[in-house]
Amino acid sequence: MKEGRSLSDIFSLFASPLHFHMDWQGQKLAEQIMQIMLLVSAVIAFVAGYVLGSFQVMMIVYAGGVTLTALITVPNWPFFNHHPLNWLDPSEAEKHPKPQVTVSSKKKGSKK
Amino acid sequence: MHSFGYRLNGLLTFSVTILAVMCAMASLSDNLNTPSPSAEIQVTNINRFQKQPRGNDEVSLTMNISADLQTLFTWNTKQLFVFVAAEYKTPKNSLNQVSLWDAIIPSKEHAKFWIQTSNKYRFIDQGNNLRGKEFNLTLHWHAMPKTGKMFADKIVLTGYSFPEEYR
Numbered sequence: 001m002k003e004g005r006s007l008s009d010i011f012s013l014f015a016s017p018l019h020f021h022m023d024w025q026g027q028k029l030a031e032q033i034m035q036i037m038l039l040v041s042a043v044i045a046f047v048a049g050y051v052l053g054s055f056q057v058m059m060i061v062y063a064g065g066v067t068l069t070a071l072i073t074v075p076n077w078p079f080f081n082h083h084p085l086n087w088l089d090p091s092e093a094e095k096h097p098k099p100q101v102t103v104s105s106k107k108k109g110s111k112k
Numbered sequence: 113m114h115s116f117g118y119r120l121n122g123l124l125t126f127s128v129t130i131l132a133v134m135c136a137m138a139s140l141s142d143n144l145n146t147p148s149p150s151a152e153i154q155v156t157n158i159n160r161f162q163k164q165p166r167g168n169d170e171v172s173l174t175m176n177i178s179a180d181l182q183t184l185f186t187w188n189t190k191q192l193f194v195f196v197a198a199e200y201k202t203p204k205n206s207l208n209q210v211s212l213w214d215a216i217i218p219s220k221e222h223a224k225f226w227i228q229t230s231n232k233y234r235f236i237d238q239g240n241n242l243r244g245k246e247f248n249l250t251l252h253w254h255a256m257p258k259t260g261k262m263f264a265d266k267i268v269l270t271g272y273s274f275p276e277e278y279r
Contacts, residue, residue: 020183021114021115027114030119031119031122034119034122034123034126035126038126038127039130042131042133042134043128045134046137046138049138049187050138050141050187051184051249052185054187055187055188058134058138062131062134066123066127068118068148069123069127070123073119073123074116074119074120074123075116076116097248110163
């Protein structure tokens with residue numbers, strides 16, 4: 001079974017950025033932004049509704065806040081990927097396996 | 113936050129939880145309201161006062177009802193359910209409550225009103241106790257909220273009585 005990716009696969013990933021997942025820093029940032037924005041929307045919505053005496057105002061402002069938060073934090077925007085982890089290339093040794101001289105070899109290619 | 117679907121799910125659940133908290137706070141804010149309602153009812157005419165074939169007394173009367181319930185409305189009030197009940201005591205029942213008229217007030221602008229009406233529902237006693245009986249007319253209301261707790265209260269107006277004889 002041939003393992004590893006061909007070079008064309010790797011290039012196609014770079015070509016369509018939205019198919020990337022976020023990197024770890026980006027995920028943490030997205031979660032923080034989401035929580036803060038939702039709480040701030042809720043506070044602004046409640047205060048606006050209470051002051052204006054309109055329940056409908058509160059609901060509309062909150063719905064707008066939720067939609068804005070969704071647009072910013074849910075898709076894989078590029079600014080969430082500023083610290084990408086660069087996986088090491090498959091090691092050359094595995095591409096060109098050493099011919100086994102002895103039968104009882106310790107290195108038995110035990111990769112999962 | 114590993115994928116689009118994961119973040120979307122997290123956003124939806126957190127936003128709905130926060131919405132529940134906002135609704136609870138809106139309901140709690142109703143307790144800050146100190147209402148000062150007023151009402152007056154005049155019985156202008158007793159139209160019928162007869163003993164039915166079955167043996168119970170029945171009354172039909174016309175009332176002028178005027179009330180100012182505007183202070184009961186808050187930002188969290190959906191509508192006000194109002195009804196007028198005649199209350200009196202008989203040997204058989206310590207309290208009789210007969211609903212005579214009700215209405216739904218949908219907004220603050222409609223909450224100050226004057227209406228002349230005969231009783232919407234029939235006023236039938238359990239027995240023959242109404243001749244000369246003193247009774248109260250009580251205006252009850254239920255302030256139905258958009259979210260949360262419903263507040264109910266009443267104004268009791270005393271001093272009404274039925275005629276001594278049937279008419």
